[in-house]
Amino acid sequence: MSERDVRVFFQGGAFFEGPRWHDGRWWASDFYRRQVATYDDNGVETVLFTVDQQPSGLGWLADGTLVVVSMRDRKILRWADGELTELADVSAHCGGHLNDLVVDANDHIFVGNFGFDLMGGGAPELASLIRVDPDGSVAVVAKDLFFPNGMVISPDGATLTVGETLGNRYTAFDLAADGTLSGRRVVAEFAPQPEGATFEEVLGQIAVAPDGCTLDAEGHIWAADALGNRAVRVAPGGEIVDEVRVPTGAGIYACQLGGPDGRTLLLCSAPDFFEHNRKDTREAVLYTTIVDVPHAGRP
Numbered sequence: 001m002s003e004r005d006v007r008v009f010f011q012g013g014a015f016f017e018g019p020r021w022h023d024g025r026w027w028a029s030d031f032y033r034r035q036v037a038t039y040d041d042n043g044v045e046t047v048l049f050t051v052d053q054q055p056s057g058l059g060w061l062a063d064g065t066l067v068v069v070s071m072r073d074r075k076i077l078r079w080a081d082g083e084l085t086e087l088a089d090v091s092a093h094c095g096g097h098l099n100d101l102v103v104d105a106n107d108h109i110f111v112g113n114f115g116f117d118l119m120g121g122g123a124p125e126l127a128s129l130i131r132v133d134p135d136g137s138v139a140v141v142a143k144d145l146f147f148p149n150g151m152v153i154s155p156d157g158a159t160l161t162v163g164e165t166l167g168n169r170y171t172a173f174d175l176a177a178d179g180t181l182s183g184r185r186v187v188a189e190f191a192p193q194p195e196g197a198t199f200e201e202v203l204g205q206i207a208v209a210p211d212g213c214t215l216d217a218e219g220h221i222w223a224a225d226a227l228g229n230r231a232v233r234v235a236p237g238g239e240i241v242d243e244v245r246v247p248t249g250a251g252i253y254a255c256q257l258g259g260p261d262g263r264t265l266l267l268c269s270a271p272d273f274f275e276h277n278r279k280d281t282r283e284a285v286l287y288t289t290i291v292d293v294p295h296a297g298r299p
Contacts (some may be wrong), residue, residue: 005289006245007289009287010039013282014278018068025038025040027039031055034051035047035049035050036049036079051068054071055068057101058299059102059109061107065080067101073089075089076098092138108179109133110129110130112145112147113148127148129181131179146167148165152298152299154215161215163211163221166202169193170210190207191205192205203227209227211253212255215295215297224252230252250271254267257291270284
C-alpha cells in the first residue's frame with residue numbers, strides 16, 4: 001500500500017456525505033448541519049441551501065438541476081433557480097433512511113436506503129434499490145440488498161455497481177437506456193455474507209463496509225470502508241490494491257475523485273457515524289490526497 005500526503009481541506013463539519021466534483025468545485029452534504037455546500041480551491045465553504053430532514057446523496061440532471069436526498073422523510077428534492085422543491089416521495093419503498101444516489105446519462109436517479117432503523121438500534125433488514133425518473137415516477141429496480149449505499153456507473157453507461165455496506169460486497173447490474181436493471185452479479189466479495197439477528201452480530205462479520213465511492217479510469221473503485229477507518233482501491237474482481245487513511249486515524253465514510261485533472265481524492269472523515277455522537281459536534285473533516293489514476297464514469 002502506497003504512502004500519500006493527506007491534507008486537511010476543510011474542518012468544522014458535523015458529518016459529511018455525498019462528495020462530488022462538479023462545475024469546477026467540490027460539493028458535499030452535511031447530515032447534521034443539514035446543509036449542502038460548495039468548496040473552492042482554498043476550502044472556503046459556501047452554503048447553498050438547507051434540507052431540514054437531513055441531506056445525503058447529490059447528483060445532476062442533464063439540464064443542470066441538482067437532485068438531493070432528504071433522508072428522514074425519504075424524498076428526492078430538486079434545487080434549481082435557487083428554489084428547493086420535491087421531486088418524489090419514495091417512503092413506501094424504504095425500510096430506513098434514504099441514502100446515497102447516482103444519476104445516469106438519461107436522468108434516471110438510483111437511490112439506496114438503510115433498510116432498517118440504524119440509529120435507533122433496529123435489527124438489520126434487507127433493502128431495495130429505487131429508481132426515480134425525471135417526471136417523479138418511482139420504481140423498485142432491485143430487492144434484497146444488504147444496505148445499498150454508494151454507487152458508480154461505468155463510462156459507457158452500461159453498468160451500475162452498488163456497494164452493500166452490510167453485505168461485504170459490490171453487486172453490479174446491466175443498465176439499459178430506459179433505466180431497467182438486469183444481469184445481477186456479485187463483482188467483489190470481501191468476506192461471506194454476514195448473518196445475525198442484531199446489528200452488533202452483523203458488524204462482527206464485516207471485512208469491508210463499502211460506503212460512498214468513486215470510479216477511476218482503470219475500472220477500479222475507490223471506496224470508503226465505513227468500519228475500517230480507511231478508503232480502499234478495489235480492483236475488478238475484488239482485490240484491494242491500495243488504501244488511504246487520514247492522519248488522525250478517524251473514520252472515512254465517503255470519497256470522490258475530482259479536481260481539474262480528476263486525480264484529487266476527497267475524503268469525508270469523522271470520528272464515527274452515530275447520530276447521537278455527531279449531531280452536536282463539529283469534528284468532521286474533508287481531506288484531500290493525490291492519486292495516480294483519474295476519475296471516470298459517474299458520479
